[in-house]
Amino acid sequence: MKNNLHISAPRGSDILRPSSKIVDQHDRTFDYLRLAVNEKCNLRCIYCMPEEGIGLLKEDLYLSQLEIKRILYLFSQMGISKIRFTGGEPLLRKDIPELISYAKNQCEIDKIYLTTNGILLNKYIKELESAGLAGINISLDSLIPERFKKITRRNKLDQVLNNIELVQDSNISSLKINVVFMRGFNDDELLNFVQMTKTNKLTVRFIELMPFDAHQIWKTGKFYKSEDIVRDLKNQVKGLQPVTGSNTEHYIFQVDGYLGKVAVIPSYSRNLCTNCNRVRVTADGSLKNCLYSKEEKSLRDEIRKGASDQELKDLVCNSFFAKHKDGWEAQRVEGNLRKSMTQIGG
Ligand code: SAM
Ligand code: SF4
Numbered sequence: 001m002k003n004n005l006h007i008s009a010p011r012g013s014d015i016l017r018p019s020s021k022i023v024d025q026h027d028r029t030f031d032y033l034r035l036a037v038n039e040k041c042n043l044r045c046i047y048c049m050p051e052e053g054i055g056l057l058k059e060d061l062y063l064s065q066l067e068i069k070r071i072l073y074l075f076s077q078m079g080i081s082k083i084r085f086t087g088g089e090p091l092l093r094k095d096i097p098e099l100i101s102y103a104k105n106q107c108e109i110d111k112i113y114l115t116t117n118g119i120l121l122n123k124y125i126k127e128l129e130s131a132g133l134a135g136i137n138i139s140l141d142s143l144i145p146e147r148f149k150k151i152t153r154r155n156k157l158d159q160v161l162n163n164i165e166l167v168q169d170s171n172i173s174s175l176k177i178n179v180v181f182m183r184g185f186n187d188d189e190l191l192n193f194v195q196m197t198k199t200n201k202l203t204v205r206f207i208e209l210m211p212f213d214a215h216q217i218w219k220t221g222k223f224y225k226s227e228d229i230v231r232d233l234k235n236q237v238k239g240l241q242p243v244t245g246s247n248t249e250h251y252i253f254q255v256d257g258y259l260g261k262v263a264v265i266p267s268y269s270r271n272l273c274t275n276c277n278r279v280r281v282t283a284d285g286s287l288k289n290c291l292y293s294k295e296e297k298s299l300r301d302e303i304r305k306g307a308s309d310q311e312l313k314d315l316v317c318n319s320f321f322a323k324h325k326d327g328w329e330a331q332r333v334e335g336n337l338r339k340s341m342t343q344i345g346g
Contacts, residue, residue: 135174
């Protein structure tokens with residue numbers, strides 16, 4: 001039975017309306033929520049955050065735990081069947097296991113995932129297991145200690161590698177390694193990352209750099225296009241076979257005899273827009289109908305003004321109905337992109 005503790009009583013017209021699925025004018029249905037739970041981070045990845053960090057908002061401008069729960073429950077009523085907790089670094093929140101349990105038990109959502117830099121996993125792995133987490137994506141851009149330090153501005157590679165092993169030994173079934181792949185930066189590690197899939201049942205995902213970084217590194221010739229990554233994989237890796245993967249994994253392969261898979265994610269090239277199923281909510285409670293959208297709606301402000309569940313659902317449905325055909329169109333709208341991916345959650 002779903003608990004509706006956090007849902008206000010239906011008013012007037014609410015009672016007559018069927019619970020609303022999130023669809024748009026281009027016939028897409030949205031059933032995957034990516035929820036950023038903070039903007040803080042214990043790393044300073046050069047393509048994401050400046051050395052001094054991003055200027056944080058006043059604490060009360062971020063969603064409270066109760067507001068997050070209300071949003072989770074509301075979306076579970078709107079057909080969301082998969083949730084990813086992200087950030088900032090989500091494991092800097094002590095209540096992450098509690099939020100996962102809430103989504104699983106009160107909202108009856110089974111597919112719950114976490115994207116993390118992996119540093120604090122040893123502290124939380126048992127609780128994450130018992131909360132029912134289905135999978136973890138760990139961001140790891142280099143297997144060379146000096147380079148890891150240069151990219152993240154912290155000396156923590158060993159900790160991340162040890163924590164990857166902990167996840168492998170846990171009952172959390174899906175493990176993916178996110179590698180933001182950049183020319184002249186870490187592209188010489190292609191074969192080493194592919195090698196990780198030989199004896200480990202995990203997916204290594206090479207991700208295109210996106211233009212959400214204070215330093216605009218993507219303008220400096222480091223951008224490595226997904227099609228070029230795929231071409232280089234095909235040229236350099238023997239026995240690479242196309243296989244099936246998740247919605248986002250536009251290009252997905254397995255090397256003959258290897259346990260894991262290798263994927264390439266065209267997050268900048270935007271080949272995935274026609275199949276988009278993602279809803280994003282930022283840590284300060286803004287609803288984004290596209291990663292590249294500059295038009296956001298504040299769920300936080302509406303909740304704090306006392307909006308009913310139906311009013312919140314209408315806001316979500318209207319925002320998504322008007323979603324642009326693709327991320328290129330969304331980006332052309334006047335306005336500023338968010339300064340850092342830590343505000344959006346990836
Ligand atoms: N701190 C967690 C982590 O690093 O996994 C979660 C938040 S992080 C913003 C989510 C993902 O976005 C990470 O995989 C990170 O590598 C990726 N990311 C951050 N900035 C990016 C950029 N400019 N281009 C592409 N991916 C980026
Ligand atoms: Fe932190 Fe993740 Fe951004 Fe790196 S990518 S600075 S780990 S939020």
